[in-house]
Amino acid sequence: xxxxxxxxxxxxxxxVGGSFGRTPYYFIYDDQKEAGYFVENTAxxxxxxxxxxxxxxxxxxxSEVVISPQLGENAAMVLRDANxxxxxxxxxxLMDHVLLFRDGKLEKLNNIHEGFHRH
Amino acid sequence: xxxxxxxxxxxxxxxxxxxxxxxxxNNSTYLDCDVEEPNGYLxxxxxxxxxxxxxxxxxxxxxxxxxGCKKCVDFCQFNALAYTGKRxxxxxxxxxxxxxxxxxxxQNAIKEVPRxxxxxxxxxxxxxxxxxxxxxxxxxxxxxxxxxxxxxxSEEDSVVIDCPPGSSCVVMDSIRDADYCLxxxxxxxxxxxxxxxxxELVSLFEKPLGVVLNKTLGDRNPSExxxxxxxxxxxxxxxxxxxxxxxxxxxxxxAEQKDEYKNMFTGLLHRIHEEVSV
Numbered sequence: 001x002x003x004x005x006x007x008x009x010x011x012x013x014x015x016v017g018g019s020f021g022r023t024p025y026y027f028i029y030d031d032q033k034e035a036g037y038f039v040e041n042t043a044x045x046x047x048x049x050x051x052x053x054x055x056x057x058x059x060x061x062x063s064e065v066v067i068s069p070q071l072g073e074n075a076a077m078v079l080r081d082a083n084x085x086x087x088x089x090x091x092x093x094l095m096d097h098v099l100l101f102r103d104g105k106l107e108k109l110n111n112i113h114e115g116f117h118r119h
Numbered sequence: 120x121x122x123x124x125x126x127x128x129x130x131x132x133x134x135x136x137x138x139x140x141x142x143x144x145n146n147s148t149y150l151d152c153d154v155e156e157p158n159g160y161l162x163x164x165x166x167x168x169x170x171x172x173x174x175x176x177x178x179x180x181x182x183x184x185x186x187g188c189k190k191c192v193d194f195c196q197f198n199a200l201a202y203t204g205k206r207x208x209x210x211x212x213x214x215x216x217x218x219x220x221x222x223x224x225x226q227n228a229i230k231e232v233p234r235x236x237x238x239x240x241x242x243x244x245x246x247x248x249x250x251x252x253x254x255x256x257x258x259x260x261x262x263x264x265x266x267x268x269x270x271x272x273s274e275e276d277s278v279v280i281d282c283p284p285g286s287s288c289v290v291m292d293s294i295r296d297a298d299y300c301l302x303x304x305x306x307x308x309x310x311x312x313x314x315x316x317x318x319e320l321v322s323l324f325e326k327p328l329g330v331v332l333n334k335t336l337g338d339r340n341p342s343e344x345x346x347x348x349x350x351x352x353x354x355x356x357x358x359x360x361x362x363x364x365x366x367x368x369x370x371x372x373x374a375e376q377k378d379e380y381k382n383m384f385t386g387l388l389h390r391i392h393e394e395v396s397v
Contacts, residue, residue, distance in 0.1 A: 049198025049213045056192060056201045074210055082203035 001031040003101060004063035004084075005094050010038045016089040016097060020068045020075055021050035027094045028061050031102065036094075051075035058084065067097050070111040121272070122391060123297035125282035125290060125321075127313020131305045132333040132357070135367055136387075137281040138162040139374040140301075143384045144277045147247050150268045152293040153283045154252035154261035160242060161370045163249045169241040173252075173264045174233035175216045180207045184228035191220035191229060212259050237264045239271070265292040286320040294321065299395050300328040301354070304342035311341035318349065327394055329354040331387070354390040355383065 006017030007025040017023030022044050029036035043053035055078035067087045086109035100106050124137040141149045151159040192200045199213040221229045237254040252268045254261040272278050282293040300321045304314040321328045329352040346353050366373045373380035
């Protein structure tokens with residue numbers, strides 16, 4: 001499984017990013033290889049459509065699972081159409097979330113908002 | 120001549136000034152560019168004579184022809200397209216109708232089709248012709264409707280343009296063709312702040328401008344202070360009045376009720392003519 005999580009800093013012991021589309025990085029973790037890396041979120045500074053572009057980055061990274069505090073409806077549409085499973089983040093570091101996912105302790109993400117378009 | 124009436128914030132009296140000004144001009148045309156919540160027709164009452172839809176071209180994807188090369192996704196500067204591994208998704212409300220994706224697609228899998236975003240209604244009231252732009256609920260941008268509204272008038276027409284509030288793209292589009300900009304301001308700190316914003320915008324377009332101070336109370340007026348500081352012409356002061364408030368609430372045009380108000384707006388029109396002819 002390849003897991004994608006928004007990240008505020010490039011540190012796997014750092015926290016989950018507070019925003020999905022505007023987070024500065026994504027932590028991409030390959031569960032089989034037990035290896036993770038960070039990709040820059042080039043959508044973070046987009047004027048509009050950040051959620052769509054950010055979701056595209058995670059699709060292109062071949063993510064099969066995305067863990068996020070919340071998600072805009074456009075991003076959710078892209079991720080779901082790509083058959084990516086969505087989970088709700090909790091307190092804890094990025095690596096904590098990888099372990100929580102592995103142990104089946106994450107809840108499905110229901111926190112889909114209408115987006116913060118033009119805000 | 121085209122006179123655009125604008126203000127930074129809503130509720131300062133744009134429609135009040137616009138409708139009254141329109142009615143002291145012979146054979147005038149009134150363009151309601153406040154497409155998110157047009158209300159000029161509540162004053163200039165008349166049956167709808169003509170309705171024309173306004174549509175924008177948006178891409179549709181032929182999923183049979185698409186081979187998933189993602190060139191369209193990479194090309195789109197507005198992030199309106201995404202490729203999910205099995206198909207391209209189009210986010211219509213993010214699309215700016217540039218047509219680039221159709222051109223760039225090597226498979227010819229993209230065609231543009233019109234998507235209706237609103238409409239323009241034509242009405243007539245006495246000798247005034249009224250065009251109302253109406254943006255459908257949930258749409259993000261009314262600029263296309265304003266573009267169509269401006270096409271309804273010719274150079275010779277006497278036009279009053281009721282602009283949207285604020286100082287964003289829709290306001291810029293509304294004043295683009297204007298010969299004169301009339302800034303309506305309230306006597307409050309918030310009002311003066313928003314007056315500054317529209318003043319800066321109108322200055323960028325190098326349009327001649329003047330100010331109407333509405334709802335003046337006789338004491339200190341931050342909007343008047345701003346006009347004095349910047350050397351702006353104050354063309355008219357309209358004192359706070361319960362009577363005007365009641366007319367407005369009932370959709371009545373004050374200039375048609377009392378000579379006092381008719382003279383007020385005729386005087387305003389003369390001042391504008393003087394300013395433009397200088």
